[in-house]
Amino acid sequence: MALAIHLLSALLGMGSWVAINGLWVELPLLVPGVPEGWLLPSFLTVVIQLANVGPLLVSLAHRFLPGRLPEVGLIYALLSLGCLASLLMAFFWRETRVVAGAPRSVALLVLLFCLALVDCTSSVTFLPYMRRLPPSFLSSYFVGEGLSGLVPGLVALGQGVGVVRCRNGSHVGNGTRLQAAYQAPRFSAGAFFLFLGGMMAGSLAAFLLLNHLPVARQERAKEKYSAQLRVDSPHSARVTVEEGAAAAHGTFRSGSPSWAQQACLFGVLAWVNALTNGTMPAVQSYACLPYGNAAYHLSATLAALANPLACFLGMFLPSRSLALMGTLAGTGSLLACYIMAMAVLSPCPALLHLPAGAILMVLCWVLFVGTLSYVKLMIGLTLRDEGHCALVWCGAVVQVGSLLGALAIFPAVNVYGLFHSGDPCHASCPG
Structure with missing residues (x-):
């Protein structure tokens, strides 16, 4: 059941x-x-x-x-x-x-x-x-x-x-322009x-x-x-006092991880959600569409599949290692840097006319989403052990990170026009 x-x-x-x-x-x-x-x-x-x-x-x-x-x-x-x-x-x-x-x-x-x-x-x-x-x-x-x-x-x-x-x-001239x-x-x-x-x-x-x-x-x-x-453990008196203070002051009790580690967890959580929910979705079309509609749809669909698969994997291979979370968050950030670089270079990104370019872009999106989804799950499980209020702050940090990511990329896309889309029916770059 x-x-x-x-x-x-x-x-x-x-x-x-x-x-x-x-x-x-x-x-x-x-x-x-x-x-x-x-x-x-x-x-x-x-x-x-x-x-x-x-x-x-x-x-x-x-x-x-x-x-x-x-x-x-x-x-x-x-x-x-x-x-x-x-x-x-x-x-x-x-x-x-x-x-x-x-x-x-x-x-x-x-x-x-x-x-x-x-x-x-x-x-x-x-x-x-x-x-x-x-x-x-x-x-x-x-x-x-x-x-x-x-x-x-x-x-x-x-x-x-x-x-x-x-x-x-x-x-156009002696020919017909495709639309x-x-x-x-x-x-x-x-x-x-x-x-x-x-x-x-x-x-x-x-x-x-x-x-x-x-x-x-x-x-x-x-x-x-x-x-x-x-x-009711031997340290119940201390734990009860700390949990009472947590309920009164909107914090959570100390323990493992330490306060410095908790602050690090919240920082990583905000950064990861800024990337996955705020910044990178806004540039996905610029990064993927130059490689073709197939690359764009594959990256969107397979990345969406990578999210639940990473969480499903986390059910069987959980890890509360802060070093591992930091390493995976760093790996995801490097993948985001490559995707962002290709979006900036749009409509002429690297490896544009090679199959390896589209394959690499799809793999980067899938690994980016899957890696950071696993990090978010592990942070959620770690904070769950710290109490009810920790999960409330976890949700709040998720929203703050997403907000900051969206606010950071919005002027670049909608005000300053730093990203440019290609025409799906015309190659705008030399072969």
């Missing part, structure tokens, strides 16, 4: 970021139908950052009102809001209103904010809740969180999103949003079962008993 709890934990994890991940992969279908056009991704980035008010308020509540936040009720409310917003998005995403003399997708942006609020706040609510269960189920939760990017991507791939065909366009045209989707964006709503409903049902199934209650009782045994 523990397998059922692993499955429910993964389903809950899928509800953490499935809505926003789904919106990103659906952008090629949304952009032609809204007045914002290709400015919509910039609006989406701003809306997601505004939604960080959710985790900020939750973190402040844990700091100044310890033990008073109805965690379970808040998760129910978040998942219900996600279901409702996805359902309304399916029917009203094309609706516009005139704002400041120009048509704007008011309904779409408001519903985007609701979905972003759900996903951002999940970092500081879902993770602390998982501490009620034994540590192995936290790995399943991270597997589900990884699948929240893979599953919508696969559905969008089956939908036919982003498939480009080159057709005859304007006449890129997106292939018509197999089903509408509204149907895709209904699918996202179904995913959110599945996460809501999973959370309901985690709270009421007898086998889930047994697992929570086991973890509570284990925690009590740790408290």
